[in-house]
Amino acid sequence: MSEAIGWWGVPLAVFGGAVRVSTPFLFVSLGECITERSGRINLGLEGTLVMGAMSGYAVSYTTGSPWLGVIAAGAVGVLMGLAHGLICSLDRVNDIAVGIALMLFGIGLAFYLGKPFIQPAAPQLPSIDFGWWSDIPQVRAALKINALFLVGVALAPFLLWTFKNTRWGLILRTVGENAEAARALGYAIIPTRVIATCVGGFLGGIGGSFLSLYYPGSWNERLSSGQGITAVALVIFARWNPMLCFYASLLFGGAGALGPSLQSVGVTQGYYLFNAAPYVLTLLIMILTCSPKRTLIGAPGELSITR
Amino acid sequence: MGSDFTLNRRRLLQGAAAGATVAALAGLPTARRAYAADFTVGFIYVGPHDDFGYNQAHAQGAAAVKKMAGVKVLEEENVPEDVAVEKSMESMIQQDGAKLLFPTSFGYFDPHILKIAPKYADVRFEHAAGLWTDKLPKNIGSYFGYIFEAQFINGIVAGHTSKSGKLGFVAAKPIPQVLQNINAFTLGAKLVNPKATTQVIFTGDWSMPVKEAEACNSMIDQGVDTVTMHVDSPKVVTQTAEKRGAMTCGYHCSQAALAPAGYLTGAEWNWTDLYPKFVTMAMKGEMIPNFYRGGFKEGLIKQSPYGAKVGDAAKKQADEVKAALSAGTYLIFKGPLKDNKGKEVIAAGASLSQSNESDVQLESMHFLVEGVLGDLPG
Incomplete structure (x- = not known):
C-alpha cells in the first residue's frame, strides 16, 4: 500500500477532486451556456442530468459498452431539450416554469425507470493514466483522468471560438441578444432556440452519464446532489463565457474535495463550513460584481431574467 | 332566471345523486378490502x-x-x-x-x-x-x-489484515449510533494491533455519493488501506476502495458482490x-x-462471511470474540478507557454493557476513543 503524504494530500486532493468532480458541472454549464446565449433558460437540466445518469448506466449495463451509454445519455438529453425547446416556443409560455416542470419530470421518470438498475454493476468508462512518470501512488491516482473531462476541456475554448468567429455563433448570439434584430436580418428565431436547447440537453445528458459511469460511478436515486442546478447557476457566475464556465467548474469541483481532504489530515473543525465553501464563494462573487445601475455584464438581452 | 335556477338545482341534485352512487360503489369494496x-x-x-x-x-x-x-x-x-x-x-x-x-x-x-x-x-x-x-x-x-458488536469484529479482522495499521471510517453524522461504531471498530483493531488508528471523515449527511468517494480517496492518499463506513448506502465507498486496491469492511448488509477482491467481512442487520x-x-x-x-446474542445482527484476504489467525480470533458476544459474556466499552484527547471517559472497573441498563449511556455517547483521528464538533 502507499505511504502517507501528509499535508501534500490537500492540494493533491483538491486538484484530483477538481478534475474528478468538475466534469458534470463542466458539461451541464457549457450546455446551458449555449442555451442561454440563444435567449432561453433551461432549468430542466437537473432533470436531464439525472435522466442521463440513469439511461447511461442502464444502456451500459444492458449492452456492456459504457460509450454506448454515454451516447444514449446524450440522446435522452436531446429529447428532454427538444421538449423544453418546443413547449417554450408556444406563445406566452414561461421558460423558467417549463424548466422546473421538466426538472421534476426528469427526476421522477429517472427514478421510476431506474429501479431495476440500482443493484447491478454496469461497465464503467476507462480512465487515461497520465501519472506514469510518477512513483507516488497518490499522484498516479489523482492523474487518472477520464476522457470525458478532456473532451470538456477541449470543448470550452472551441465554443468560445465558435461564438466569436463563426456564422453559427453570430446567429446564436444575435437571436439571444435581440430577437427583433435577428428577425430583421432574416434569421429563424424559434428553430435556433430549439436547436440550442437540444444541444444544451445533449451536453447535460453526457454530464449525467459521467456521474453514473465514472465518478462516483453507480446509479442510485441520490446520485445528483443538485449538480445540475448548481451548474445552471455557474453559467451566470461565469458571465455566459465558456472558458469562465470551465474555470468555475474546476473551482466548484476542487472546493467540493476540500472538506474531506482537510479532515483526512486532521483539520476536523468546521467541516460543514468547508462543505459550504463553493456556495459562499458564489454568493460573494455575485454580491461583489452586481450593480443596480446595469444588467449583468455579458447577459444575453433576450433572457427573461434580464428583459 | 327562474327556469335557469330550477335547471341548475335539478342538475345539481342529479349530479349529487350520481356522485354519491359512484362514491358508494367505489367506496364499498375498498373499505372492505382495507x-x-x-x-x-x-x-x-x-x-x-x-x-x-x-x-x-x-x-x-x-x-x-x-x-x-x-x-x-x-x-x-x-x-x-x-x-x-x-x-x-x-x-x-x-x-x-x-x-x-x-x-x-x-x-x-x-x-x-x-x-x-x-x-x-x-x-x-x-x-x-x-x-x-x-x-x-x-x-x-x-x-x-x-451493531457495534459486529463493527468490533470488523475491527479485529481489519487489525489483522491491514498492513499499514491505518484504517479509515467514512461517517455521515456525529450522532451516538455512528460514534459507537467508530469506537468499537477502533477498539477491535487495537485489540490486535495496539498502534492501529482510525481516520474518520464526516460527510455531513446520510447519502452524499460524491463526498463519500472523495473521503475514501483522500484517506487512501494518506496511507489508509482498510475502510469501513456508516452511511446509508455503502456502495460508493466499497466500489471506490476496490478501485484503489484498498480493503473494505461492510455495513448494513453484505457488499461482498461489489468488492470481490477487497471485501473482508461486514456488520449486517438481521431484521x-x-x-x-x-x-x-x-x-x-x-x-x-x-x-x-x-446484539449477536439476541440475533438482531450478523456478520458477513469472511473474504479471501482474511487469514486464519484473524478468523480464529474473530470467531472466538463473536462466540463470547453471542454468549453475552464480552464487554466492548470497559474502563479504563480514554478518549482521543486523553480524558478518561470510562473509569477503571466501570463499563457500558450491551444490555438495557446501559442503553441510555450508550445511545448518548459523545466521545471518540484513543486511536481515532478526528474531532467531534461542538
Missing part, C-alpha cells in the same frame, strides 16, 4: 429499497413479513425526513388501515412519529434507533441492534428474524416491548 382479515403493516424507507445498505436491510425484513399468512405489507421508499413522512404514515393508516408501522429512518422519530402517534392510539409505531422513554406515548416502540416476530406479536394482540435492544 378492514378485511388481512393485518396491514407499513414500511417507510428514506432511500431506495435496494441500496446495498440501510434500507435494503429493512426491506429484507419486510420481505420476510410478506411471506407470512394473513399479512398485507405496504412499502414506500424515498420518503424524506420531513413532513412527507407524516403524510405517508397518515395515508397508510387512513387509506389502507395499517395497524403496525415501521418508519425506519433515524430522523423520522423526532418530531414526526412523536406528532402522529398520539392521534392514532390503536396503531403501533415501531422505530429503529429512536430512544423511547416512559414519557412518550405507549403505542411507540423503539428497537435497535448493538429478517425480528420483523416477523414483531408482526406475530401484534397480530395476537400482545404488547411489543416499547424498548427492544439486542
Whole structure:
C-alpha cells in the first residue's frame, strides 16, 4: 500500500477532486451556456442530468459498452431539450416554469425507470493514466483522468471560438441578444432556440452519464446532489463565457474535495463550513460584481431574467 | 332566471345523486378490502429499497413479513425526513388501515412519529434507533441492534489484515449510533494491533455519493488501506476502495458482490428474524416491548462471511470474540478507557454493557476513543 503524504494530500486532493468532480458541472454549464446565449433558460437540466445518469448506466449495463451509454445519455438529453425547446416556443409560455416542470419530470421518470438498475454493476468508462512518470501512488491516482473531462476541456475554448468567429455563433448570439434584430436580418428565431436547447440537453445528458459511469460511478436515486442546478447557476457566475464556465467548474469541483481532504489530515473543525465553501464563494462573487445601475455584464438581452 | 335556477338545482341534485352512487360503489369494496382479515403493516424507507445498505436491510425484513399468512405489507421508499413522512404514515393508516408501522429512518422519530402517534392510539409505531422513554406515548416502540458488536469484529479482522495499521471510517453524522461504531471498530483493531488508528471523515449527511468517494480517496492518499463506513448506502465507498486496491469492511448488509477482491467481512442487520416476530406479536394482540435492544446474542445482527484476504489467525480470533458476544459474556466499552484527547471517559472497573441498563449511556455517547483521528464538533 502507499505511504502517507501528509499535508501534500490537500492540494493533491483538491486538484484530483477538481478534475474528478468538475466534469458534470463542466458539461451541464457549457450546455446551458449555449442555451442561454440563444435567449432561453433551461432549468430542466437537473432533470436531464439525472435522466442521463440513469439511461447511461442502464444502456451500459444492458449492452456492456459504457460509450454506448454515454451516447444514449446524450440522446435522452436531446429529447428532454427538444421538449423544453418546443413547449417554450408556444406563445406566452414561461421558460423558467417549463424548466422546473421538466426538472421534476426528469427526476421522477429517472427514478421510476431506474429501479431495476440500482443493484447491478454496469461497465464503467476507462480512465487515461497520465501519472506514469510518477512513483507516488497518490499522484498516479489523482492523474487518472477520464476522457470525458478532456473532451470538456477541449470543448470550452472551441465554443468560445465558435461564438466569436463563426456564422453559427453570430446567429446564436444575435437571436439571444435581440430577437427583433435577428428577425430583421432574416434569421429563424424559434428553430435556433430549439436547436440550442437540444444541444444544451445533449451536453447535460453526457454530464449525467459521467456521474453514473465514472465518478462516483453507480446509479442510485441520490446520485445528483443538485449538480445540475448548481451548474445552471455557474453559467451566470461565469458571465455566459465558456472558458469562465470551465474555470468555475474546476473551482466548484476542487472546493467540493476540500472538506474531506482537510479532515483526512486532521483539520476536523468546521467541516460543514468547508462543505459550504463553493456556495459562499458564489454568493460573494455575485454580491461583489452586481450593480443596480446595469444588467449583468455579458447577459444575453433576450433572457427573461434580464428583459 | 327562474327556469335557469330550477335547471341548475335539478342538475345539481342529479349530479349529487350520481356522485354519491359512484362514491358508494367505489367506496364499498375498498373499505372492505382495507378492514378485511388481512393485518396491514407499513414500511417507510428514506432511500431506495435496494441500496446495498440501510434500507435494503429493512426491506429484507419486510420481505420476510410478506411471506407470512394473513399479512398485507405496504412499502414506500424515498420518503424524506420531513413532513412527507407524516403524510405517508397518515395515508397508510387512513387509506389502507395499517395497524403496525415501521418508519425506519433515524430522523423520522423526532418530531414526526412523536406528532402522529398520539392521534392514532390503536396503531403501533415501531422505530429503529429512536430512544423511547416512559414519557412518550405507549403505542411507540423503539428497537435497535448493538451493531457495534459486529463493527468490533470488523475491527479485529481489519487489525489483522491491514498492513499499514491505518484504517479509515467514512461517517455521515456525529450522532451516538455512528460514534459507537467508530469506537468499537477502533477498539477491535487495537485489540490486535495496539498502534492501529482510525481516520474518520464526516460527510455531513446520510447519502452524499460524491463526498463519500472523495473521503475514501483522500484517506487512501494518506496511507489508509482498510475502510469501513456508516452511511446509508455503502456502495460508493466499497466500489471506490476496490478501485484503489484498498480493503473494505461492510455495513448494513453484505457488499461482498461489489468488492470481490477487497471485501473482508461486514456488520449486517438481521431484521429478517425480528420483523416477523414483531408482526406475530401484534397480530395476537400482545404488547411489543416499547424498548427492544439486542446484539449477536439476541440475533438482531450478523456478520458477513469472511473474504479471501482474511487469514486464519484473524478468523480464529474473530470467531472466538463473536462466540463470547453471542454468549453475552464480552464487554466492548470497559474502563479504563480514554478518549482521543486523553480524558478518561470510562473509569477503571466501570463499563457500558450491551444490555438495557446501559442503553441510555450508550445511545448518548459523545466521545471518540484513543486511536481515532478526528474531532467531534461542538
